[in-house]
Amino acid sequence: MLLVDMKSKKINFENMKIIDISWPITKNCTEYKNKKTVQFEFLKNFDQDNVRDSIITLGSHTGTHIDAPAHFLENGKTIDQINLEKFIGKAKVLDLTHVQEKITEQNLDQFYIVKDDIILLKTKNSLLSETQNFEPNFVYLEKSGAEFLAKKEVKTVGIDYLGIERNQPDHETHKILLEKEIVIIEGLRLKDATEKEYFFYCLPIFTVGLEAAPARAILIK
Amino acid sequence: MLLVDMKSKKINFENMKIIDISWPITKNCTEYKNKKTVQFEFLKNFDQDNVRDSIITLGSHTGTHIDAPAHFLENGKTIDQINLEKFIGKAKVLDLTHVQEKITEQNLDQFYIVKDDIILLKTKNSLLSETQNFEPNFVYLEKSGAEFLAKKEVKTVGIDYLGIERNQPDHETHKILLEKEIVIIEGLRLKDATEKEYFFYCLPIFTVGLEAAPARAILIK
Numbered sequence: 145m146l147l148v149d150m151k152s153k154k155i156n157f158e159n160m161k162i163i164d165i166s167w168p169i170t171k172n173c174t175e176y177k178n179k180k181t182v183q184f185e186f187l188k189n190f191d192q193d194n195v196r197d198s199i200i201t202l203g204s205h206t207g208t209h210i211d212a213p214a215h216f217l218e219n220g221k222t223i224d225q226i227n228l229e230k231f232i233g234k235a236k237v238l239d240l241t242h243v244q245e246k247i248t249e250q251n252l253d254q255f256y257i258v259k260d261d262i263i264l265l266k267t268k269n270s271l272l273s274e275t276q277n278f279e280p281n282f283v284y285l286e287k288s289g290a291e292f293l294a295k296k297e298v299k300t301v302g303i304d305y306l307g308i309e310r311n312q313p314d315h316e317t318h319k320i321l322l323e324k325e326i327v328i329i330e331g332l333r334l335k336d337a338t339e340k341e342y343f344f345y346c347l348p349i350f351t352v353g354l355e356a357a358p359a360r361a362i363l364i365k
Numbered sequence: 366m367l368l369v370d371m372k373s374k375k376i377n378f379e380n381m382k383i384i385d386i387s388w389p390i391t392k393n394c395t396e397y398k399n400k401k402t403v404q405f406e407f408l409k410n411f412d413q414d415n416v417r418d419s420i421i422t423l424g425s426h427t428g429t430h431i432d433a434p435a436h437f438l439e440n441g442k443t444i445d446q447i448n449l450e451k452f453i454g455k456a457k458v459l460d461l462t463h464v465q466e467k468i469t470e471q472n473l474d475q476f477y478i479v480k481d482d483i484i485l486l487k488t489k490n491s492l493l494s495e496t497q498n499f500e501p502n503f504v505y506l507e508k509s510g511a512e513f514l515a516k517k518e519v520k521t522v523g524i525d526y527l528g529i530e531r532n533q534p535d536h537e538t539h540k541i542l543l544e545k546e547i548v549i550i551e552g553l554r555l556k557d558a559t560e561k562e563y564f565f566y567c568l569p570i571f572t573v574g575l576e577a578a579p580a581r582a583i584l585i586k
Contacts, residue, residue: 162449166571196576201422347568347581350387355417360568
């Protein structure tokens with residue numbers, strides 16, 4: 145029979161502060177290249193049925209989401225095949241808000257980055273609204289930056305816009321990372337995060353067989 | 366500039382073990398009363414496009430999900446209005462696998478339950494398959510059990526089937542809990558959890574304005 149004292153309960157969670165770094169999903173939220181995938185259908189509503197029930201439709205790359213290797217690799221793993229450890233652990237938020245166009249190796253090699261790090265790239269993208277038209281000129285991770293992180297063998301890379309690259313032939317940034325099974329998290333919102341280490345949890349819904357899935361991501365102080 | 370040593374990185378996550386207690390979402394997964402809401406549409410597939418992209422449709426009460434007060438209360442909060450602290454913290458898994466039909470106050474009052482506990486009810490429901498027909502005779506939380514937990518002021522109650530009550534007039538269990546803003550998590554899978562305290566994280570997708578949302582739930586040992 146479970147008997148626990150109050151003390152142990154209070155050790156870890158008493159002073160925790162949760163920072164929600166997820167993109168709100170609405171009918172009007174910004175989507176990649178202005179795809180309009182989000183729909184909420186109300187099957188039952190309170191006036192008629194005394195209960196609410198709804199159906200959600202959304203692209204697998206809507207809001208905060210995880211790209212699995214299957215997104216760009218023929219035999220790559222799908223979301224459900226990736227160990228959840230990839231999305232949980234200490235994460236380093238890197239302040240790259242001074243970068244104007246793209247994050248290169250040069251921007252990254254001044255940070256202390258080691259194997260199995262979760263790296264979250266905070267850029268001026270975090271100031272873009274969550275409902276305006278898609279901004280094609282978002283700050284992205286350039287090929288050299290992706291190669292640098294792949295060489296370091298980080299476990300996960302997150303960025304604060306709905307894509308991690310733009311206008312690179314053949315999607316090099318995605319492929320460099322995904323070929324090493326480095327998971328990509330897109331659509332983070334990092335304006336409330338500062339440059340430091342946090343506990344990070346990013347949990348995708350458990351859809352089986354897909355190349356990506358919406359997720360909720362938080363930092364804990 | 367972020368400079369961290371390896372030691373601090375290793376304190377908390379080195380020996381963690383994640384237990385995934387979420388319901389896999391597939392076209393054939395069991396749904397409440399055999400509603401068939403789940404659809405995956407493949408917009409782009411590898412053979413034609415060298416990239417995969419998909420659209421997900423699912424009921425807000427599919428698989429592991431959170432019921433917010435708006436599910437049954439006219440002016441109740443929607444999922445996005447609930448503090449994420451409700452879904453994070455130490456959780457007590459109660460072994461109720463001996464219960465045949467319904468969980469009553471008598472079944473619960475032998476446990477050490479206090480204010481702000483997250484209570485996860487492990488029943489023989491956890492042995493039901495995740496893809497078979499909906500089992501209408503699942504073990505549920507009876508009104509007296511809900512009243513007991515409401516009086517204790519727990520913060521969240523989770524159960525291992527797609528509903529927390531059956532055949533009670535006027536959905537009493539839901540209403541007793543939701544009126545106190547005690548959040549309900551349905552569709553957990555607890556066969557790999559034993560009766561003890563775990564760290565618990567349950568993160569719903571950040572859909573705005575809905576009465577419920579799919580979530581991923583884990584225990585950490």
